[in-house]
Amino acid sequence: MAFTQYTNLDFEEIKVSLREYLRANSDFTDFDFEGSNLSILIDTLAYNTYTTAYNTNMVANEAFIDSATLRENVVALARNVGYVPSSRAAATANVTFTVDLGAGTTRSSVTLKAGLFALGDFENTNYTFCVPEDIISPVNDGFAQFTIDIKQGTFLTKQFIVDNGQPNQRFIIPNAYVDTSTLKVNVKDTISSTSQTVYSQIDNIVGITTFSETYLIQEVQDEKYEILFGDGVLGKKLSNNNCVTATYIVSDGPGGNGVSAFSFAGKLVDNDGGLITTGISDIITNEPARNGANIESLDTVRNLSTRIYSAQHRAVTTNDYEAIIPTIFPNAESVIAYGGEDSSPPQFGKVFLSIKPKNGRFISDFDKRQLISKLKSYSVAGIRQEFVDLKYLYIELDSTVYYNSNVVGNVNDLKSTIRNSLETYSKSADLNKFGGRFKYSKIIKIIDETNPAVTSNITKIIIRRNLDVDTDNFAQYELCYGNRFHNRREGYNIKSTGFTLDGVLGTCYFGDSYIDEKTGQLFVFRLSNTGEVEKVVNNAGTVKYDIGEILIDTIRILSTDKDDNIVEIEAIPESNDIIGLKDLYVQLSIPDSDIGCVEDTISTGADSSGANFISTSSFSDGDYIRKTDSAPTSSRYTSTRDISSTSTDVSY
Secondary structure (H helix, E strand, O other): OOOOOOOOOOHHHHHHHHHHHHHOOOOOOOOOOOOOHHHHHHHHHHHHHHHHHHHHHHHHHOOOOOOOOOHHHHHHHHHOOOOOOOOOEOOEEEEEEEEEOOOOOOOOEEEEOOEEEEEEEEOOEEEEEEEOOOEEEEEEOOEEEEEEEEEEOEEEEEEEEOOOOOOOOOEEOOOOOEEEEEEEEEEEOOOOOOOOEEEEEOOOOOOOOOOOOEEEEEEOHHHOEEEEEEOOOOOOEOOOOOEEEEEEEEOOHHHHOOOOEEEEOOOEEEOOOOEEOOOEOOOEEEEEEEOOEOOOOHHHHHHHHHHHHHHOOOEOOHHHHHHHHHHHOOOEEEEEEEEHHHOOOOOOOEEEEEEEEOOOOOOOHHHHHHHHHHHOOOEOOOOEEEEOOOEEEEEEEEEEEEEOOOOOOOHHHHHHHHHHHHHHHHOOOOOOOEOOEEOHHHHHHHHHOOOOOEEEEEEEEEEEEEEEOOOOOOEEEEEEOOOOEOOOOOOOOOEEOOEEEOOOOOOEEEEEEEOOOOEEEEEEEEEOOOOOEEEEEEEEEEEEOOOOEEEEEEEOEEEEOEHHHEEEEEEOEOOOOEEOOOOEEEEEOOOOOEEEEEEOHHHHOOOOOOOOOOOOOOOOOOEOOOOOOOOOHHHOOEOOOOOOOOEOOOOO
């Protein structure tokens, strides 16, 4: 028999192939006896073949960016398309302090030297904060004021001497965890020269000439970075004995986020170079440290490198914007872009952008302005970029779990286990992103498989948006859910938490009444002491069941039951599978979900006939208002009552 099996990777299969080959040769007779010399040789050959096959397979995997597992290989493959992964980002705080030089001082300016600036304390951990370059402030009336950004980390300097005798000299920064945005590169003719040239970092060679004093960076092994200079054709070439000085900050990344208390530890000098040690005020924190992040993950490198390559350093399509923004704003966790033609009403000539940051819920106005400025070098003339705060679409569960009490001892432990399983799913890749999708079948399966005691579950889905109220003014509001609402003709498809209304006594709520299959009328009501509905505004807006949208007419809400001037408004979706449309960021809210457990008496044998089995409705409750901890228990009445109860109109 010919030995033609070349693809076996299993040790035992390789041994079988070797034995089949030897059977075809009559010179060997003892290969089938375990412990024989020839059998041992076969084991050795199989082991060697297995190891070689495994290594060959791994080498093949490392040759493709989708299958490579080693970071240096993924980065090298991304380098082939001109992609440089984002480095670790230092947490940045904005602070203000003043220097009192005294009345009548003749000093005209004060310089804060690059390097250590302050020590910060957060959660019993000390952090160092630096400035990457000298900052000069003029003196006015004896005072110099600094309002600056400071970065968490250690300020370091590395010098290289150019040696043309080394044919392959490389300029590799010896430290990992560098924030490359803080990297500054200067070049002197020799180490003893007093003058130096500041080189600029670029990310592409467009417009680069022979005399361009620029450099590129690339990630190399061990998460370190290499500085690349020109060759005399594209970019200025370094000369022999040139002294290259690189300054940078090595950071703890996200570890520095949240620091807000600082004590000065920097170096101040006047315009004559004299050291200033007195008159330094306390540091005022304008914005605590934020936006610290780890080096770009391998998954992100795989996803973005090809998209950046296709964008070719220009933003034309929405995909281009979604690929470019994470490279210029490393704190972006998820990005969505859509054209103005897709908005309602259409706004041609615009592209709308929304970002979910890694830290926090919204990006600051400062970050928005910075991003708009950076995007100008990528965008097409005539297209305006506009950032919109992302809109959270919360999904809540109302689940009744049946369990066999013979299998589990403590029902509270069972509840806790179920919640933990759901919490894990709430952090999955299905959710927590624009375009995320909540998959109902997965939730059912997760609950059923949490514990052998679980026999079944009936889980209902609620979708919720938070209305951010302007308590100072009359205003109109629009809430888009991106998913169709279930339309019960009895009304009260829409439920809200409480609020107070201008000109109306007592706590008010939103409700809706049926007009047709596509449309409902929004009204405002309050509850009497007996739980009766009293309408206070008959026509407060429109509910569009077919597209999942609530339009609230001009109204002034004075206060809300929930903190932060929030009114929670919930609806029942038409489908149990929920999709995050456009700028809707999908989140599964387990803390706001209701998980109840009911003993399955049929499974336990206590009620084998099922005569007294407690069944749970598969439909949502008929309460008038949204259930909250602060909601009055007397207000929970079913909506089968006549919704045209006592009416008290308030006109605006």
